[in-house]
Amino acid sequence: MAASEPRILPVRNPRTGEIDMHITAASGADIAATCARLREAQPAWAQAPLAHRIDVMKRWAERLKAHRAALVEADSIDTGYGQISQVAPDMVVGTIMRMSAIAPIIFDQARRKGTSPVPAIHYDTNLRPYPVAGIIAPWNAPLMLSTLHAISPLFAGCAVIVKPSEVTPRFVKPMMETIREVPELAAVFTYVVGDGETGQAIIENSDIINFTGSVPNGRKVAEACARLFIPSILELGGKDPVIITETADLQRAAKAVVRGAITSTGQVCFSIERIYVQEKVHDAFVDLLAKEAERVELNYPDPHAGQIGPFIAERQAHIVDEHIDDALAKGARIRLGGKSINLGGGLYMRPTILTDVNHEMKIMRDETFGPVMPVMKYRNEDEAVRLANDTYYGLSAAVVAGTEKEARRIADRLDAGMVSVQDTFLTFAGFGAGLSGDSFNYSGMGPRTGILAFFRRQGVLVNTGEPESMVEESLKAVG
DSSP states (O other), X not given: OOTTSOEEEEEEOTTTOOEEEEEEEOOHHHHHHHXXXXXXXXXXXXXXXXXXXXXXXXXXXXXXXXXXXXXXXXXXXXXXXXXXXXXXXXXXXXXXXXXXXXXXXXHXXXXXXXXXXXXXXXXXXXXXXXXXXXXXXXXXXXXXXXHHHHHHHHHHTOEEEEEOOTTSOTTHHHHHXXXXXXXXXXXXXXXXXXXXXXXHHHHHHOSEEEEESOHHHHHHHHHHHHHHTOOEEEEXXXXXXXXXXXXXXXXXXXXXXXXXXXXXXXXXXXXXXXXXXXXXXXXXXXXXXXXXXXXXXXXXXXXXXXXXXXXXXXXXXXXXXXXXXXXXXXXXXXXXXXXXXXXXXXXXXXXXXXXXXXXXXXXXXXXXXXXXXXXXXXXXXXXXXXXXXXXXXXXXXXXXXXXXXXXXXXXXXXXXXXXXXXSSOTHHHHHHTTOOOOOOGGGEESOSSOGGGGEEEEEEEEEOSOOOOHHXXXXXXXX
């Protein structure tokens, strides 16, 4: 295909397995022109009072509410009617309103001013937003992750260009309708569709990049940004552990693990993917886990029934099947569920429990991203912590124990950016509260959230006295 010809990309429906949509990928020239337009409009957006940006963002929140049904439906088709799609617009609106309330406080606290050790010199701080922020988002929660990561740079005063995954682009059309209805926002904020080539063009035309995705792709993004000397914020994969102690309420733990492991078919970066249970209560816990998991139903054939949908990406089902095959070949046993099944063209997997697993298996080392719950015994607390930390990931983790004090003691030893105590999957609540943990190891780089990540701080020093003379200083030294 000639470089000037448009690149047409197929889009698969995860429920039917059929290609029922095509998108035209934005070319390098398209991205350059779009970023140039955003860059031209950005100074006025940044120089306007924060109160103006807050007002514009609140008006956009109202348009998101008005278009909620269309946004949910488009995102649901992209995800096979996954659970997160049903609440994604609400999470975006909630984040906008929370940010509207706290942004003035963040700005005030970030600006330092005062007098230096030299009496006649005082200083102040300017917060200079990066002109164009590029957001490259994944396929597993397309509307939510694409849009949440755009909110902070918009409040900061950046112009923002967002590229969701080419696997899940359907929500872009109704999303752009909400943006166009707020002209001030439309001048500095847009979505584009395309693949990795489009993403590379965004990197080349932006001043800061926020990327969410796999570790291998995150490394490519980091290297590309480093060559251009622009900062990158990376939220990458996870292999989240949960530790369940001998003293834990096992019914509570089973309920928490099932929710944490299979929400949205386990296609969440902070899903529970490794379960460590004290050996004395291992068998009892597995029994309870199986009973809890058996209650979960597929959302087939009715997409509005059941709790677990199809794999969004066909390739992901094959990866999960491979992990299960590898575990079985190395001695693991299936207690519940099994490999993926084709229903009406979509690829589904029932909640699956594996026992007799170990760290020689892919299921305990590589990101699985499916509704699989591998359960492993441990003898004592030190061993549990060692196993939980035996990973090159470090996104989040969880502990369920008999008391909060016991759980917190263990949580404080885990190498993870966010830890849920006495529950799992609390990371969503952390984001809603503005809590930002730093990822460990290969799970990311830079802050997960926050306005200040999108500023360059500029120190300004003012001398209210007479400048020192270089000649006079030299004579004093000689004398």
